[in-house]
Amino acid sequence: MTDAPEVRQIATADGDDALPTPRPGRLAVIGLGPGAAGLMAPDVRDELDRAQDIVGYTTYTQMAGPLRPDQRILDSDNRCEMDRARLAFTLAAQGRHVVVVSSGDPGVFAMATAVMEALDQSEDPAWQRVDLAILPGISAAQAAAARIGAPLGHDFCVLSLSDNLKPWSQIERRLEHAALADFVIALYNPSSKARPWQLSQALDLLRRHRVPATPIVLGRDVGRPDERVLVTTLGEIQPEQVDMRTLVIVGSSQTRQFPRQNGGVWVYTPRWYPDTTTESS
Known part of the structure; x- marks a missing residue:
């Protein structure tokens, strides 16, 4: 598990991409559902399979598997929601395919709100150009x-x-x-x-x-x-x-x-x- 300062540092880290870099960058905020693989929406599983970077609370990134070896897992403490949202936009603005994971539904006491708030507060035009999607999940x-x-x-x-x-x-x-x-x-x-x-x-x-x-x-x-x-x-x-x-x-x-x-x-x-x-x- 990483804390907020380490998460911010990752935002500028370079890595070798095993997949072609999508243009423009995409940021999907997904809901894993309650935890069972059978209760995860197919579109959510597909988004996870195509992503390059998985951003989220450590427990939820572990629930998001199976993941490919080349996918970067950028996990952090549960109290770092805004840091995770800004990190996700920073990566997506660079052209990467990023998934932010939440348990349950991302719009119910979860990360969709933090992502929207980060975008609302940002003056970076590159963030506005990110292909943003919210994919629902079964709530608790x-x-x-x-x-x-x-x-x-x-x-x-x-x-x-x-x-x-x-x-x-x-x-x-x-x-x-x-x-x-x-x-x-x-x-x-x-x-x-x-x-x-x-x-x-x-x-x-x-x-x-x-x-x-x-x-x-x-x-x-x-x-x-x-x-x-x-x-x-x-x-x-x-x-x-x-x-x-x-x-x-x-x-x-x-x-x-x-x-x-x-x-x-x-x-x-x-x-x-x-x-x-x-x-x-």
């Missing part, structure tokens, strides 16, 4: 939901509980409104060693608006070898069951669960919603 929320049924079958929202880029007060405000609106809520980045208290506060807030029997889906490393999916309830969930690699789906008032024939349960949210206006008139 979609993967976890599919494993257990269809909990996202009606209106839902996606929130990150990380306060690295926004204040906790803003997270609480958005979570409160989502709970009041009775959305199914998919929570990304629900807990970490640096902020173990936040999930407890989020659950306390949700319990003010949802009944204890509300279904909760915990999907950890879905699509990877250590996959684990658990269904619990808002009244029973414990913060210790969740870490940074867990996707938490909180059901709405209409979300239901029923037994599977071979054990476990299915969880789904009906497409319809009760008409409360006619009930109160």
